[in-house]
Amino acid sequence: MRLAFMGTPDFAVPALRALHQAGHDIVTVYSQPPRPAGRGKKLRPSPVQVAAEELGIPVRTPLSLRRNAEEHAYFRDLKLDAAVVAAYGLILPMEMLDAPARGCLNIHASLLPRWRGAAPIQAAILAGDSESGVTIMQMDAGLDTGGMLLRDHVALTAHTTATTLHDDLAAMGGRLIVDVLGRPPFPGTPQPETGITYVQRLNREDGRIDWTRPATDIDRQVRALTPWPGTFTVLDGEVIKIGAASLENSNLPSSITQMVRIAEHGRVNMRVVPGMVVDNQLLVACGNGTALRITRLQRPGRGMMEAADFLRGQAIAPGTRFGTETPNV
Template sequence: MRLAFMGTPDFAVPALYALHDAGHKIVAVYTQPPRPAGRGQALRPSPVQHAAETLGIPVRCPVRVKKNQEELEAFAALELDAAVVAAYGLILPAEMLDAPKLGCLNIHASLLPRWRGASPIQSAILAGDTESGVTIMQMDVGLDTGAILASVPVPVTAETTASSLHDELAALGAKMIVEVLAARPPAVPQPESGVTYAVRLTKEDGRIDWRQPAAAIDRQVRALTPWPGAFTTLGDVVLKIGAVLPVGAVDSGLPGEVVDEALTVVCGGGTGLRIARLQRPGRGMVEAAAYLRGQQVAIGTVLGGD
């Protein structure tokens, strides 16, 4: 098929390669413009742009596509069979959705209609869902409201992290979009019940509230690492928390209080957890034992006390 591919982050890259390897003619890749990154704030192209350039596919990086007549005309002139969209980051107007013969197909990292919106992977872990998955959707003008072409679940366990689930769903989505384009299954409207929305995350979502039960904090850490990152404070120092281990009930102590030399911390409801990995500003993420060799944390210290 004659395709355009529209995506920006790492999640979209396996699908681009899978479509290319399947023999589809990808005539254009749309992605977000390069952004400042790193200490020098040099402009860095998106992972999808880097992949497209490696494959020799022309890349377009419009700042916006809505009410952008030049882009709308350029897109229509591609004479596409379909456009494949995966975490592109821009809302497509009706003119673009309707331009390809088969419309625009979206690779979405949830089992729609659960977790429509910006952060489906993190939201599934935060909520304690026991499964996630990928939906291939026929796009319409709504927010992830289009009809479903295919949907495949994957389990979410107590060890699942945002990183591991991201990689699993990215690989699954790449496989599914190739299959959908080959089989062209009928589109089934989404159920009207069970709709939930995944909000756009901010850094503040990573702040740990030690009054929450250990299980909820464990989900927060697993869901928000590496971004926006779970964190707490030790005095005036911000500590990123990379991994924790719930330890069950603790006898006593205030929420956030360190109760032993292994960095076991009191949580809400009489529960506790042990900090397994953490990071000081300007340093790398390390195991708790390595951190404690250079920075003692006294028993009785209360984290997040600011």
């Protein structure tokens, strides 16, 4: 089929490669423009642009598609059978949605209608969903509201991270879009009117840990928001990034106001509060008498480290409390 592909991040690359390997004629790729990156702030092309150039496919990087009559005309004149969209990041106007013979097909990383919007992978983990998946959708004017053409799912476990789920769904998206395009055109199934949820774009503040929440919530936050936007807490006015954590099998006393012995300090009647470190291996008190052990963390200007290596360079004694200050990040 004669296709255009529209995508920007790593998530979209497996689909682009799968379509190319399947023998489709990808006449052009759209991606967001190169952005400043790294310490030198040099312009860096998107992962999709890099992959497209490796495959010898022309790339277009318009800043916007709205009120862009020249781009609309170019797209229309491509005489496409279909356009495939995967995490492109720009809104397609109706002039472009209607141009290909089979319209524009979106690879969405959720089981629609759950988690419409910008961060469905992270949202599924944050919410404690039991499964996630990919929906191939016929695009319309709404936000992820079009008819469903094909879906597949994957189970989420207590160890699923945004990275592992991202990679699983990216590969799944490539497989499903090739499957859909290999079939005769067929109408999409309307999305159910129940079970609709939305997720907004993430920002750095979403990664701030609130230690008064239960450990299960914070564990999901760490797994969902690593590597982006990352989770963090504060120690002595310094932002400490949390790269990984693990739930403890046993809870702290049912009330965090109960007194416990912290032998390392020789104190018997220390009041345990959320955010307090309660042993020598970074077990931290959380809400509802629960606890979470930090296993990877990072100081500003340093690399991410295993907790044991971090503690050899900077001891964090029992009784220390995280998150008592709130600097901007």
